[in-house]
Amino acid sequence: MDWNEDVMDELERIGFQLRGLYQRKGFARYRMSKFEEYDLYSRNKDFLLSEGVITFTDTNGRLLALKPDVTLSIVKNVGDCGAGLQKLYYHENVYRVSAGADGFREETQVGVECMGQVDGKAISQVLELAAESLALLSPDYILEISHLDLLGALVDSIATDHGMREAMLKCAGEKNQHGIRELCRQAGLHPGAEEPLISLLGIYGPPKTVMPRIRRLAEENGCEEAARELGEAVASFAGAEAESHLWIDFSATGDLKYYNGIAFKGFLQGIPDPVLSGGQYDALMKRMHRKDRAIGFAVFLHRLDRLEGGARG
């Protein structure tokens, strides 16, 4: 049978190009059912990108859901691999309530998950793959990287309770320094207590420029290990073309119940929301009684609707 590539629309073409990239890098395709036990999502509600799950009762009485997320299913269904590294990719539809959408939408995402002995080298490889994915979409991209353990440590050093911690992390994600100062004032903290966190949020830009300041700040606050990991993660880009697209920014946050260590987001010129999101999720693995460490990312194909053809590399 003849294969005519023209039958694919632009988003399908991008999806297959990404799959080709991940296949070439040694990732194996992971296929999954459209349905999953609802219980998985009710136990990990905060992990989902949106509230609301489409549920139905199967013929045998089990309560099932149309998948609102891919990572949870992979974590649940793939066993520990111990000393090795499982490298998987997927190309799946998920069902979510998107911001601005009146009800549920079907969204397509392509992504990778890496589980097992996730060391510095594996983290760098996933970051490089994220950068390559973005480069495939547009030459005008930025891969924003942060380290949640460093951010979390500075938040925990001043947050007096869980509510304040959550509010401060929200402010961090919004680059809202005046909000953090106000929270500290309301909590009656001594003046200046928030300065290390404010300094961290004020440091953003290319790794070469900002890493020395991050190391210094981390050293002063006993977080050298996190700064070392961040430095190691971006070091593999040294001298490569992709290095000029890296941006360290601690406003790239995540729910610390699930995420830890390196977190990252990908942005394209002209698209208002991140088109790629990922990071380490050892904390989620632990919550699901898994021994492996893990890192992964997803590319949100539906957000590429507004990408102009000419911008693609």
Add this chain to the structure above:
Amino acid sequence: MSQMLNVALPKGRLGEKVYGLFAQAGFECPALLENSRKLIFENEAAGVRYFWVKPSDVAIYVARGAADIGVAGKDILLEYQPEVYELLDLGIGKCRMAVAAPEGFEENPARTLRVATKFSRIARDYYGSKGREIDIIHLNGSIEIAPILGLSDVIVDIVETGTTLRENHLEVRETIVPISARLIANKSGFKFKRAAIERLMAGLEEQAK
């Protein structure tokens, strides 16, 4: 063209005040103050394009990337929780979100409190944090009339001077949160137009000193 800094300004007195701050920070566009019905104004030399929008819509323009930056009240940010950066508190347009009730009103804790408001999320979060059961009556304007006509027990609304409340025999019972105008930015736009936005922020901070 694409590297112009797109700015959504809230229509009205606050927007004019904000433009004054931006102009002083080096982002002038004199045509903006001319008496015309135009909505979009550009100064290519300064690399800036302004547009007037309804104050409650500023955050939508910014979150959706039609504007790189904008100025929105904290009330709108709290109510609609847009995915934007909140870069600066401009310290203007100051007022407060408050609970007001008819003079002499005595709350009965055994009954569900009926709350009339335009700001349902703020009201729900506030009373939720106190564990108080409420019945939200969402209105789009003239909130003060609700308790007078017995539609609600209290209102949650913006209070600036308190004159409207006093004239209608209402009084502030609790302040929920202070409100002021905030500089917001689209998360993607901030990264690709960083230099211009930082120059603007530096200019605004200089004026605040």
